[in-house]
Amino acid sequence: MAYLTQPDYVKYVCSCGQLKPITSLYFCRHCLKxxxxxxxxxxxxxxxxxxCLENMPSSEARLKKNRCSSCFDCPSCFHTLSTRATTAQPRQPPQDNAAGGDAKVENKQPKKMYxxxxxxxxxxxxxxxxxxxxxxxxxxxxxxxxxxxxxxQLLDYYKAIALQEKxxxxxxxxxxFSIRGKFITLTDKTGLTGAMARNIAGLPSAEGGSSSAIANFTPSQASADVAELPDDIFTKDVNLKQITSMCQRLASPEWQPASVSRLHPLAKLLSVKRSQRCRACDHNLTKPEYNPGSIKFxxxxxxxxxxPEIKIMSYETIKPGQKSALLIKLTNPTGHEMQVRLLQPEDVPPVEEDEQPKSIDKSLEKSLNLEKDASLYKAMSRAPVLPPSCRVTAPAAALSVAPRDDAAEYDDDATHDDNDIILWRKSNKLxxxxxxxxxxxxTPGAPAQSAFALEYSYRNTVPPSATASQHRDHTLYxxxxxxxxTIGE
Structure with missing residues (x-):
């Protein structure tokens, strides 16, 4: 945990040009990026x-306004409320002594309340x-x-406007896109629209419902009558313990209570389990279990x-025009042997642009708004600005890193090599x-940042097709x- 709480001393360059730590990045096994x-x-x-870990479908969650019906948050401090039990003594009926006799008193058991x-x-x-x-x-x-x-009424009005604009x-x-002799849909060829088909079948028309909702809508009218302030508003002492804070008021936007005595429990908001897909190939990168009590994926x-993960072990103070020692640890996280070679950033071959998925009919996709909007993704794809101030001397030889072995994690023996570059080996670490x-x-005091590239071999376990089962080895960068x-003096 000490390493996770430290600043990000080592950052990787994403395929879009962003600089992120390895714990914030994903790897697509289909795009290999x-x-x-x-x-x-x-x-x-x-x-x-x-x-309470109650699971519900999206339709039910939308109906409940994304809130749980049995769990509540405190309206004062927003912590989860707990249910407490207490006993309540039921009321005894009045005794009638008019007859002069002793009436039999029935002792009722106390009732449990929450x-x-x-x-x-x-x-x-x-x-x-x-x-x-x-x-x-x-x-x-x-x-x-x-x-x-x-x-x-406002919701129905805006839904009708959205339907009309659509x-x-x-x-x-x-x-x-209508061309003579070519029709996109069957209604363009026959001239029978959806509204006409509903009228022939005797069903209510959706356009009629939307037009009636727009016609019957009554807009709000501004009023100049404003309630006057009380006479003692400037002379009355303010007790801050009885007035709600801004966060407490905005937690209940329907009522916005002004006094503490009008706070009510807040229904707990629902959480979501989300999956993530690659924008280029639409394959899943993460997909959790459906069970809300499971943390597996x-x-x-x-x-x-x-x-391969890089960690900085130690380094000397970097001075202008001088060489400084740098010790790093290289880890192979895969279950296969990996060949790694250190390069300069300018020696990395250029990356080909992501190919857009092919479509059958571009005009039909545009008409139905099914084409993917990749303008934002292209705008973010840029080359990172790497600092040229410091330069790492990269060895020309390739380094072989053993595969990951969970049993070897508890082995403290490390082998020392005669190589000038490799300090020691231990399982899948160098x-x-x-x-x-x-x-x-x-200039002294400036940030000391250095960049280098890794060329590593990767074995893709995803078969290229449903019939092929062999693995493929790739060289990635x-x-x-x-x-x-910082730069020392």
Whole structure:
């Protein structure tokens, strides 16, 4: 954990040009390229509550406004509320002594009741007058928003406008791409639209419903009548303990309580499990398990498990015009033997641009808005600016790194080589002794950053086709940026 909390002294260059640590990168086994958070697409797989681990589909989560119905957060400190049990003595009926006889008194057993309590700030549901419930899970009263009718009218109005604009856009695209003798859809050939088919079948028309929602909508009217402020607003003492903070008010946007006595429990927001896809080939990079209680992944293509990792062990103070020693540790995370060679960044061959997926009919894709928008991805794809101040002396020989062995992790014996570059070997790790040379023109106190490239062999275990089962070996390249402190005097 000490290494994870340190600053990022070693950064890798993503395929789009971003500089990220290896723990924040992904590796696509189909494109054979490193991907960062800007090179992937995020997809929501499932919704679940982080407190009770209840899993629900997207439609149900949308219906519940992405909130859990049985778990609540404290409206004061936003911690999770706990259910506390207490006993309530039932009321005894009044005794009738008019007859003069001794009436038999029936002793009723105390009833168990439940209320919500916060273990952090000691807020309870009794503070705002919420009655105790006889059931521990669910059944808590919900407040109704007085503006629910108006909000629903606005939603229907904007949905109708969106539907109308969508239909107008479809009509413009049809007229634009319609060619004599060629028809995109069956309705262009027969002239029978969806609205006409619904009218013939006797079904209500969607356009009629949207037009009626727009016609019956009543816009809001601004009013000049404003309630006057109370007379003692400037003379009354303000008790900050009874006034809610801005965060407490915005946590309940429907009511925005101004006093602490009107705070109500907040339904807990749902969490999501998401999968990530490569923008270039649309293959999954990460895919979690559907079970909300599981932390495992079905697919987990992190760069930490496929790309050789570099760590800085120690280095000397870098001075202008002098050579300094640099010790790094190279780790092979794969289960196959890896051949690694150190290069200069300018010796890396140019990378070919990502090919866009081929489509059958480009005009049809544009008309249906199915074509992928890669403008943002192309705008972010840029060459990184590498510092030329320091230069690492890269050895010409290739280095062989053993595959990863989990049993050898507990072996403390390290073998020392006679090589001037390799300091020691241990399982799938190598300690390398390099030299860093700084330019004479570098001013003392400037950042000492150096860059070099790695050429490594990678065995792809994904078969090229469904029939082929052999593995393929590839030669890949990656560029790294090292942060070596500041230039000394």
């Amino acid at each position: 490193i991907r960062c958070g800007f090179c992937i697409c995020h997809e929501v797989d499932s919704h679940y509550c982080a407190n 209320y919500l309590s916060c273990f952090n700030c000691r807020w309870t549901s009794r503070d705002v007058g919420i009655p105790d419930q006889p059931v521990a899970s669910g059944g808590w009263p919900e407040r109704t928003n007085p503006f629910t009718t108006r909000v629903n 239909q107008e856009k479809i009509e413009r695209e049809r007229k634009k 079905k697919i987990e293509l992190l760069a930490y498990y496929h790309v 300690a390398l002794r390099l030299e860093v040379t700084a330019d004479e023109s570098v 990656t560029t790294l940026l090292l942060d070596l402190g």
